[in-house]
Amino acid sequence: MSAAERAAEESGEWSGVTPDAARRLVSAAVQAFAERGYHATTTRDIAGRAGMSPAALYIHYKTKEELLYRISSTGHEKALRIMGAAAEAGGSATDRLRDAVRAFARWHAEHHTTARVIQYELQALGPDHYAEIAGLRRRTDRLLRQIIQDGADSGEFRVDDVPGTTLAVLSLCVDVARWFSADGPRTPDEVGALYADLVLRMVGGSV
Amino acid sequence: MSAAERAAEESGEWSGVTPDAARRLVSAAVQAFAERGYHATTTRDIAGRAGMSPAALYIHYKTKEELLYRISSTGHEKALRIMGAAAEAGGSATDRLRDAVRAFARWHAEHHTTARVIQYELQALGPDHYAEIAGLRRRTDRLLRQIIQDGADSGEFRVDDVPGTTLAVLSLCVDVARWFSADGPRTPDEVGALYADLVLRMVGGSV
Known part of the structure; x- marks a missing residue:
């Protein structure tokens, strides 16, 4: 860096x-x-x-460990807020999924150093702290899963496996933190736009 | 584990x-x-x-460092062979992409501990070893990019950004190593099948 x-x-x-x-x-x-x-x-x-x-x-x-916990809880709360803002914004499932993925992928690009630490050092948290962070992660996962389920229910999306697709979408966005470099050819905004497009294809939605 | x-x-x-x-x-x-x-x-x-x-x-x-290099080169060579086998198998771009993603994602699930080490500790390699491993990574990337380009050229796929889509597909498969657990609900084979389906959707192919 x-x-x-x-x-x-x-x-x-x-x-x-x-x-x-x-x-x-x-x-x-x-x-x-x-x-x-x-x-x-x-x-x-x-x-x-x-x-x-x-x-x-x-x-x-x-x-x-208290420092790691502070970093991890701040980062995970931010990720949850980003997902929550998109999930609760109203509009079609397509709009909400596009906004969620764009913002979530962009955050993992912009804050890639922090995101790497909070993803790769989870096991170093003490049991109580780990449980608390796992709760934040489950809430983020549920928000995204609900958007995808809404789109499947409304007929906007064609999804065979909602939990599996949710997992893959989160994974795709999280891994931005591993490969993203500020010296690379793409800005965080461009990564967000590309990923929103790719994810709408993954759910069989309209790009 | x-x-x-x-x-x-x-x-x-x-x-x-x-x-x-x-x-x-x-x-x-x-x-x-x-x-x-x-x-x-x-x-x-x-x-x-x-x-x-x-x-x-x-x-x-x-x-x-010599131990890390041995682990990293063995793992990266294996990943390259998996991609090469799919790329050179003949058949349609759809068949080759399905085979490549299924095998690549499955390998990252089965060998998730090794895959984490070789992905997250790259920066710890010495300069000569790093350069050699980066070369193996570029060759793997090129093989996948060529499959996607072939499908775009033949009209099997609709892809707006071939390098960006290639990056996302590799990233999706690599990140399996982060979240996969042998105690989780999916086997490596099931992850491979799910991901092959999701990636064919990403490239606008026929699932």
Whole structure:
């Protein structure tokens, strides 16, 4: 990741985390986990990246797992809100699915570093935190499944396997975080538009 | 991963690696990298899992990176062979695409632990090894792109963006490795069949 890319991500992504020191720690933790993995990162590494002492880190986060949980819950709540906004916007199932996929894929491109951490380090969460995040994931899945089911019921879509198609659509969008690069040929908006088109084809809808 | 799952993976996946000690080390390294990440794993951890001393490990692999490279090249070569077999089988573009996606998705389900390691730890390879693996990935991509282009040219498919659709199809199959669980509701064969159907829809082909 380039310095410019990092700066762009940092500017807006964690604006809800206060105070400023806590926000810097979350941002530093995301970068460290993405580069080296959760288990290879120490709280000392994270504090150092944030320009703070390990003692200053502990004022805000008691453990490394608490930082991962904060990152994971913030990211998953954002993903759920994106899906919820599309699901509840009204309009045809076609419109809602197009909006949902466009926004969900775009988010995974724009926030690919965070998205990688929250997808690939799930197993490092403690049991209670894991259960809470799994609940957010199930709610996101249900919202998308309902859009697809609505389109199948209304005759807009032809879908043989609603749960399987839901899984594939979510998977397609999530994996954007793995391959997306800000230096690549496509912008997040272009990825969103392409994927909305491909997903409407997958459900047998009108593109 | 359950013990039974691990045993099943180990039995066949690394049969080409000889002698037996080298094969045990590769298998142990895959498990360790998948559980803790490459950077958090030591050669001592790997030797211990294989029931060997660190000194015995060095007879076969000089560095941890050499083990990752062996895992990555074996996995990527297998993925390329799967794609090549489908691409060169003859028949319509529809038949070739169905076979390619079915086999590629199934492989990522069956070998999900290895596939995660080779996808998520790419950046840990040294520059020469990375360049070699990137070459295998480009060849796999080109084979799939050619099938999709053939179908567009013959009128079997309606595709607006061949490179973008190719990227999405590969991504969909690769991400099976992230979510697939042997304890889940679908077998690797069922995932392959579902995905072949969804991808033929994506390219506007006849399911």
